[in-house]
Every structure is written in structure tokens, then in C-alpha cells.
Amino acid sequence: xxxxxxxxxxxxxxxxxxxxxxxxxxxxxxxxxxxxxxxxxxxxxxxxxxxxxxxxxxxxxxxxxxxxxxxxxxxxxxxxxxxxxxxxxxxxxxxxxxxxxxxxxxxxxxxxxxxxxxxxxxxxxxxxxxxxxxxxxxxxxxxxxxxxxxxxxxxxxxxxxxxxxxxxxxxxxxxxxxxxxxxxxxxxxxxxxxxxxxxxxxxxxxxxxxxxxxxxxxxxxxxxxxxxxxxxxxxxxxxxxxxxxxxxxxxxxxxxxxxxxxxxxxxxxxxxxxxxxxxxxxxxxxxxxxxxxxxxxxxxxxxxxxxxxxxxxxxxxxxxxxxxxxxxxx
Amino acid sequence: xxxxxxxxxxxxxxxxxxxxxxxxxxxxxxxxxxxxxxxxxxxxxxxxxxxxxxxxxxxxxxxxxxxxxxxxxxxxxxxxxxxxxxxxxxxxxxxxxxxxxxxxxxxxxxxxxxxxxxxxxxxxxxxxxxxxxxxxxxxxxxxxxxxxxxxxxxxxxxxxxxxxxxxxxxxxxxxxxxxxxxxxxxxxxxxxxxxxxxxxxxxxxxxxxxxxxxxxxxxxxxxxxxxxxxxxxxxxxxxxxxxxxxxxxxxxxxxxxxxxxxxxxxxxxxxxxxxxxxxxxxxxxxxxxxxxxxxxxxxxxxxxxxxxxxxxxxxxxxxxxxxx
Numbered sequence: 002x003x004x005x006x007x008x009x010x011x012x013x014x015x016x017x018x019x020x021x022x023x024x025x026x027x028x029x030x031x032x033x034x035x036x037x038x039x040x041x042x043x044x045x046x047x048x049x050x051x052x053x054x055x056x057x058x059x060x061x062x063x064x065x066x067x068x069x070x071x072x073x074x075x076x077x078x079x080x081x082x083x084x085x086x087x088x089x090x091x092x093x094x095x096x097x098x099x100x101x102x103x104x105x106x107x108x109x110x111x112x113x114x115x116x117x118x119x120x121x122x123x124x125x126x127x128x129x130x131x132x133x134x135x136x137x138x139x140x141x142x143x144x145x146x147x148x149x150x151x152x153x154x155x156x157x158x159x160x161x162x163x164x165x166x167x168x169x170x171x172x173x174x175x176x177x178x179x180x181x182x183x184x185x186x187x188x189x190x191x192x193x194x195x196x197x198x199x200x201x202x203x204x205x206x207x208x209x210x211x212x213x214x215x216x217x218x219x220x221x222x223x224x225x226x227x228x229x230x231x232x233x234x235x236x237x238x239x240x241x242x243x244x245x246x247x248x249x250x251x252x253x254x255x256x257x258x259x260x261x262x263x264x265x266x267x268x269x270x271x272x273x274x275x276x277x278x279x280x281x282x283x284x285x286x287x288x289x290x291x292x293x294x295x296x297x298x299x300x301x302x303x304x305x306x307x308x309x310x311x312x313x314x315x316x317x318x319x320x321x322x323x324x325x326x327x328x329x330x331x
Numbered sequence: 332x333x334x335x336x337x338x339x340x341x342x343x344x345x346x347x348x349x350x351x352x353x354x355x356x357x358x359x360x361x362x363x364x365x366x367x368x369x370x371x372x373x374x375x376x377x378x379x380x381x382x383x384x385x386x387x388x389x390x391x392x393x394x395x396x397x398x399x400x401x402x403x404x405x406x407x408x409x410x411x412x413x414x415x416x417x418x419x420x421x422x423x424x425x426x427x428x429x430x431x432x433x434x435x436x437x438x439x440x441x442x443x444x445x446x447x448x449x450x451x452x453x454x455x456x457x458x459x460x461x462x463x464x465x466x467x468x469x470x471x472x473x474x475x476x477x478x479x480x481x482x483x484x485x486x487x488x489x490x491x492x493x494x495x496x497x498x499x500x501x502x503x504x505x506x507x508x509x510x511x512x513x514x515x516x517x518x519x520x521x522x523x524x525x526x527x528x529x530x531x532x533x534x535x536x537x538x539x540x541x542x543x544x545x546x547x548x549x550x551x552x553x554x555x556x557x558x559x560x561x562x563x564x565x566x567x568x569x570x571x572x573x574x575x576x577x578x579x580x581x582x583x584x585x586x587x588x589x590x591x592x593x594x595x596x597x598x599x600x601x602x603x604x605x606x607x608x609x610x611x612x613x614x615x616x617x618x619x620x621x622x623x624x625x626x627x628x629x630x631x632x633x634x635x636x637x638x639x640x641x642x643x644x645x646x647x648x649x650x651x652x653x654x655x
Contacts, residue, residue, distance in 0.1 A: 072580070127640040128652030133587055134636060136580055141632025147625030207654075217654045248625075252577065256401075256457055263454055301468030308462025315450045315458075 009321075013265050013281035017288060024292035031296040038295050045172060051287040052176035053078075055280070056235040057254060058261040059183050060228030062279040063191060065262055067224045068204035068271025069124065069131035074232040075254035076142035077116045081233035082246040083149050085109035086157040099161050110233045116142055117229020121222035139255070146248050156245035166242035176238045183231060188276040200224060204271025260311055261286050266318070348641055349590050349602060352634075353609055360616035367619055374498065380611030381500035382407075382559045382566075383578060384604065387585040388511050389555025391603040394586050395515070396548040397528035397595025398445055398452035402437075402459040403556050403582055407575030409467045410434045410560025415476040415570055423486040431557045437463060438553020439546070446546035460579065467572050477569035490566025500562050507558060511551070512600035524548060528595025584631060585610050588638055609634070 021039065028038040057074050064071050088094060088108045094101040120138055124131045149155075166175050173181070191197035199220050203210040211217055240246055265282030267274025289310075290303050361368045386403050393400040410430050417426035441459055445452045478484060492499045515521040526534040527544045535541050563574060589606030591598025613634070614627045644650045 123636060125654070126651050127636070128643055128647070128654065129636065129639045130593060132593060133639050136584060136587070137632040137635040139580065140584065140628040140635075144625045144628025144630075144632065147623070147628070151623070152625075211654060218652075256460065259454075259457060260461070263457075269451055269453060299469065299473075301465055301473055303465065304461045305465025305469065308458040308460070308465060311458035311461070312444060312450070312455055315454055316444075316448065319448070319450065 009266055010275060010278055013278050013285060017281060017285050020285065020288045020292060024288070024295055027296045028292075038292065043291070045169075045174065045177070047284070047287050047291055048177040048180070049174040050291075051283045052174075052180040053235045053239045054254065054257050054261060054286075055180045055283040056183050056231050056238065057228075058258040058265075058279050058283050059180075059187050059276055060231035061255075061258045061262045062265070062267050062274055062276055063187060063200060063224050064131075064228050065259075065267050065269060066191065066204050066271060066274045067200045067221060068207065069221065069224070070135065070259070070269070071120065071131065071225065071228050072135040072255045073116070073120060073138040073142050074228060074258060075251035076139050076146060077113050077229055077232040078236045078251035078254055079146045079246060079248065080116065080142055080149070081109040081113045082236035082240040082250065083146055083155045083248075084112045085237055086155045086240060086244065086246055087150065089157045089159060099159075102159065102162055102165075106237050109237050110230055113229040113231075113233025113236075114226050115229070117225040117227070117232070118222065120229070121225025124225065125218040125221050143248075143252075150248065152248060154245050154247045158244040162241045163244065166238070176242075179234065179238045183234070184276055184280050187227075191276055196220060196223060201272055204273075206272070257286070260307065264311060264314060348645075349588065349605055349609070349638060352638070353605055353612075356609065356616075357612065360612070360619070363616075364619045367616055372615065372619075374501065376611045376615045377504070377608070378498045378500050380607050381504040382562050383582060383585065383610070384504045384607040385507050385555050385559045385562065386578065387582045387589075387603050387607050388507055388600060389552035390582050390586050391589070391591060391598055391600060392511070392515070392524060392548040392551045393452075394583075394591045394593065395528045395595060395598045396524045396545050397531060398545060398548070399456060399583070399593070400441075400549065400552050401453065401456040401579045401583075402441060402463060403552065404575040404578035404580075405460045405464040405467065406434060406437055406553065406556045407560050407563065407578060408570075408572060409437070409463050409470070410557050411564045411570045411574050412467050412471050412476050412572060414561060414564045415478060415568075416470065418484070418486060418564075419479050423484060427561060430560065431554075434553050434557040434560065435550060438549045438551075438556070441553070442546035442549035445549065446542040446544075449542075456579075464572075464576075471572055473572065475569065475571050481568045484568075487565050487568060490562050490564070500566070503558060503562060507555065508600055508604050511555075515600055520544070520547065525596055528597075530596070581610070584635055588635055590638070590642060 024038045057078065061071060061074065085105045085108065088105045089101050094104060097104065116138070120131075120135055123129065123134045123138075127134075168175050170178060191200065199210070199215050202213065202215060203217050203220055207217060236246075236251070261282040262274070262279050263269070263282070264285055265274070265278035265280070267279065286307060289307060293303050293306065357368070366372055386407060390400050390403060410433070413433055414426050414430035417429055420426075421429070437459070441455060444450045444455045478486070481487075489499055489503065494502060515524065523534070523539045523544045526537070526539050527541050531541055534544075560575075564570060585606040586598065586603050587593065587606070588609055589598060589602035589604070591603065610631060613630055614624065617626050617630065618624060647653075
């Protein structure tokens with residue numbers, strides 16, 4: 002690992018360290034609660050709360066490394082949640098008792114994979130830019146959510162499921178475990194498998210990848226299936242606990258996920274990025290939300306700060322890249 | 332000869348396909364429900380599309396220049412909230428120019444970042460979407476904004492009034508479309524936008540000030556947002572903080588439907604107007620035949636993909652993408 006990549010991948014963690022230090026010190030002066038910010042339970046909760054967006058952001062990372070984008074994840078999230086909660090009320094499912102749970106999860110995850118596959122297939126076969134394809138399906142899938150159950154919320158509480166979602170294993174919440182396992186698996190996929198290597202190659206230079214004999218289409222399709230699966234998994238994790246989904250849930254999730262991914266340093270142009278840095282990006286955003294609340298800032302300022310930080314990161318990144326290029330020239 | 336005609340037909344469809352689709356669409360819905368073509372109904376559709384339409388006109392400039400603007404929705408919320416808040420504090424005559432100035436400042440800020448600093452427009456405007464939303468919430472304290480004396484103000488004229496029997500929103504939409512259409516097609520500035528969006532490097536080498544042109548497209552976009560915010564505020568005389576939320580993507584859908592390429596360099600104001608009207612009439616037509624409002628989302632999805640796909644297919648001469 003060169004000094005430059007080390008610096009780039011370390012930047013997000015340095016930023017997190019600064020955030021922690023800042024909110025801890027500022028919290029001592031400003032916070033109204035006597036709990037310290039770095040409180041262990043507080044940090045565990047933070048991880049749990051970052052899981053829903055985090056799981057989606059992991060998927061968004063591989064899509065963006067591949068040189069595409071997916072704006073439909075929020076709608077996929079909602080539709081998978083509706084399918085999961087609604088399927089548990091079907092007559093034959095009710096007869097299964099608690100065995101209905103894994104089946105409902107399976108239905109939800111399959112829904113996500115099918116929706117992802119539709120996106121990927123259209124991108125592959127029509128050659129229409131993924132931005133437009135998923136902009137369209139963002140609307141279309143949202144329409145399907147509404148068509149499923151009208152404007153009514155879909156609710157079904159299953160206490161076994163709630164207990165499972167609220168459980169803690171080795172201190173970490175169920176949602177956190179799901180998040181971390183996703184990070185680990187996708188990191189392995191992207192760094193240790195042929196698919197991962199090819200995804201980078203396609204994102205870096207699609208033409209060159211085609212010339213090198215890489216089957217571009219199937220890789221794109223697979224990545225969209227993965228992000229569909231992850232958006233559905235995120236819904237499964239979140240709605241197992243809450244048990245009720247509104248047809249508008251998950252709106253703007255795509256933008257939050259993209260923000261986290263970009264904050265982690267993944268390039269929109271493709272070919273560059275890392276799953277671990279996205280984990281950093283997700284944690285950094287959640288830390289900011291919690292931290293600003295902790296020091297008594299209005300929750301309204303969170304959006305302002307996150308937006309400005311995103312732009313600042315972009316400016317910084319450009320300065321660094323330019324400096325690197327100039328050094329190469331001399 | 333036959334081949335030539337076929338090519339001619341294909342070429343015409345590729346160029347004006349969206350217009351043909353629009354006409355076919357209107358005929359089908361008129362056959363399904365004659366009320367669809369009723370003048371009151373048409374005026375109603377155009378009127379309710381006007382706010383989205385004005386925003387789409389501005390975004391057309393940005394998109395032709397080769398960039399994206401995802402911040403228009405939250406910027407529209409901002410201008411709506413600001414003008415409503417200032418209306419009661421400094422009066423409508425001062426509130427309107429103040430709101431325009433503030434909104435243009437936001438547009439200028441984005442323009443500097445994307446134009447002069449050459450930052451990626453998708454991320455910049457994504458960041459601004461969030462930042463402006465925060466700004467709006469800070470301004471309003473998270474509360475809904477309402478005009479105290481809703482009966483006694485002339486402010487409602489932009490959203491609810493009418494001149495010579497034509498509703499003001501339609502007039503404003505037509506006026507902005509006409510002005511921007513002329514700017515885009517008949518002025519050097521308009522030609523420069525196409526040049527910058529079509530091939531930025533070539534434009535720079537031929538002496539087109541790329542940074543300034545991009546900067547100005549964002550200024551135009553924010554001006555349109557300010558007008559849309561004025562119409563929105565005037566129509567409802569009260570507003571939530573999230574009134575424009577999600578509109579950025581609907582606006583983009585209308586622009587793409589009109590045939591502007593996201594790569595820049597193509598698109599026209601006229602086609603964007605068609606795109607806006609198609610979205611509006613789809614919504615209205617589906618409601619008229621008795622379907623719930625959300626069916627339009629699915630129909631819009633199919634239409635957007637088909638429109639762009641056929642456009643690309645016509646250009647490359649084959650239906651399916653050649654990539655393996």
C-alpha cells in the first residue's frame with residue numbers, strides 16, 4: 002500500500018477521531034446531560050442506528066465502483082418491507098407459526114433481488130445510463146409499493162421477531178451484526194474474488210475491460226442484484242423491530258447512502274473505492290447526527306453541516322489530486 | 332427508395348418521437364374519456380404542472396451545459412418559506428426581491444463550485460440539497476410558515492390570480508419558457524451552453540469561457556426556482572418546510588423525457604415543456620379514467636425508460652446494447 006492510498010483511506014477514520022474528540026470536549030461544556038458522549042452504550046446504539054443506511058451504502062459502494070449508480074434503493078427498501086410484513090399475514094404462513102419468519106424474510110430478499118435484477122438487466126441490455134434507469138425505477142417501484150397496499154401503512158408485529166431484532170449478542174445489536182457481516186462479506190468479494198477485480202476494472206475503463214475479454218454485462222447485473230438484496234436486507238433488519246411500514250418510507254435513502262459512500266472516498270466515476278471506507282463514511286455521518294444533538298445543536302443544523310462537509314470533502318479531494326498530479330509532472 | 336423512406340421515418344421518429352408519443356397518448360386518453368380534451372381540464376393540468384415546469388426549464392439549461400442539479404427541490408422549499416416569512420415581516424413588495432436575491436445567492440454558490448472550482452455537479456448539488464434543507468429548517472425553526480392575513484394580500488395573484496381569463500401560473504410558465512427558449516436558441520450565450528455541454532474541452536480551446544457559462548446556467552436554474560417558489564407560496568399562502576422535497580428527481584424526469592441527454596449538449600426548451608406536459612397529462616389522464624394517483628409512477632417509469640432507450644437505439648442503429 003502506497004503512502005497516498007494509506008492517506009486517502011485513513012482520512013475518513015481521522016475525521017471520525019476528530020469528531021469524537023470534538024463532541025466529547027464540546028459536550029463537557031455544552032451538553033445538558035451528564036453522560037459523556039463516548040459512553041459505551043451510546044456508541045453501541047450509534048452502530049445500530051447506522052445499520053439500515055449502512056447496509057444500503059455498502060451495496061451502493063460496489064455499484065459506484067462499477068461505474069453505475071442506483072437511485073431506486075429507497076423504493077426497493079419500502080417494497081421489500083411491505084412484502085415481508087404482509088406475507089406474514091397470509092393464511093398459509095399463519096399456520097406455520099414462527100417458521101413463517103424465515104419464509105417472510107426469503108420473500109422480502111427475493112423481492113429485492115428481482116427488483117435489482119430488473120434494473121441491472123435494463124442497464125445491461127438497453128445501454129441506457131444507470132442514473133436514468135434507476136431514476137425511472139425509483140418512481141416505478143414506489144408506485145408498486147402504493148399499488149400493493151394503497152396509501153395505508155402495512156403493519157404486522159411478531160413478538161418473536163421483535164425479540165430477535167432487539168437482542169444483543171456479544172454486546173452488539175442484531176442490526177449491527179447484520180451490518181458488520183455485510184461489510185466483511187462484500188469487502189472479501191471486492192478484494193478477493195474475480196468478480197470484485199472485474200468490477201473495479203469495468204468502473205475504471207469499460208472499453209479496456211471489454212477489450213480484455215471481461216463480460217461486462219453479467220458483472221453489472223450481479224452488482225445490481227447484490228444491491229437489491231442489500232436494500233431488502235436493510236428493510237428486513239429495520240422492520241423486524243418496528244413492524245409497520247408507510248408507503249413513503251425509505252424516500253431519500255438513496256441520497257443518504259450516496260453521501261456516506263462519497264464521504265468514504267469512493268469515486269462517482271467508478272474504478273476506485275473501498276467497502277471499509279464506506280463503513281467509515283456511514284459512522285461519520287451517524288456520529289455527526291448524534292454529536293450535534295449531544296451538544297444541544299438543533300437537529301435542523303445536521304443537514305446543513307452534512308451537506309457542507311460533503312462539498313468540503315470534494316474540494317479537499319480535488320486539491321490533493323491536483324497536488325499529486327503536479328508532483329508526477331516534476 | 333423504400334430504404335430511404337424507412338430511414339426517413341426512423342430519423343423523424345428518433346428526432347420527434349416524444350412529440351409523436353405525446354399526440355398518440357392524448358388521442359388514446361381522449362377516446363377513453365372525452366372530458367380529457369375539455370379546455371377546463373387542459374388548463375387545470377397546465378396550471379398544476381406550471382411550478383414543476385418552471386423548475387424544469389432552469390434545469391434544462393444546467394443539463395444542456397453537461398451538469399446536473401439535484402438541489403432545485405430543496406431550494407424551492409427554501410424560497411417558498413423565505414418569501415412567506417418575509418411577507419409578514421417586511422411586506423410582499425420587499426419580500427419578493429429579497430427572496431429572489433437569496434435564492435440567486437444559493438445558485439451563484441453552486442455555480443462557483445461547479446463552474447469555477449470544477450467540482451462534480453452531482454455531489455455538489457446533492458450536498459446542497461441537504462445543506463439548503465438544513466438552512467430552510469433553521470430559518471423556519473422547523474415550523475410551518477403561514478401568512479397571517481390570507482384575505483387581505485395581493486400576494487396571491489401569482490398562484491391564484493388570472494389575467495384575461497388565463498391563470499397567472501400558466502402565463503408565468505409560458506413567459507419563462509418563451510424568454511428562456513429565445514435565450515437558448517437565439518443568443519450567443521445559448522450557443523455557448525450547447526458548446527460547453529457538447530464538448531467542454533473543445534469549447535475551452537475555441538475560447539468559450541466554460542466556467543462562466545456553467546456558472547450562469549446555475550444562476551438561471553436558481554432564478555427559475557425562485558419564480559417557482561413564488562408561485563408555490565402564492566398558491567397556498569402557507570407551506571411546510573418540505574414542500575419541494577423529491578421534486579428534483581421529478582424535474583429531472585421531465586427534462587430527460589423531453590430528450591435532453593444527461594451527457595450534455597442536447598435538449599431544447601420546447602421539448603422540456605413537452606416533457607413536463609406529458610408528465611402532467613399522464614397524471615391527469617390516469618385519474619380521469621379512474622385509476623389512483625400512484626399508477627402514474629409506474630407509467631412514468633416505463634415511459635422514461637422507453638423514451639431514452641429508443642433515442643439511444645436510433646442513434647446506434649440497433650435495439651440492444653452491444654456490450655457482452
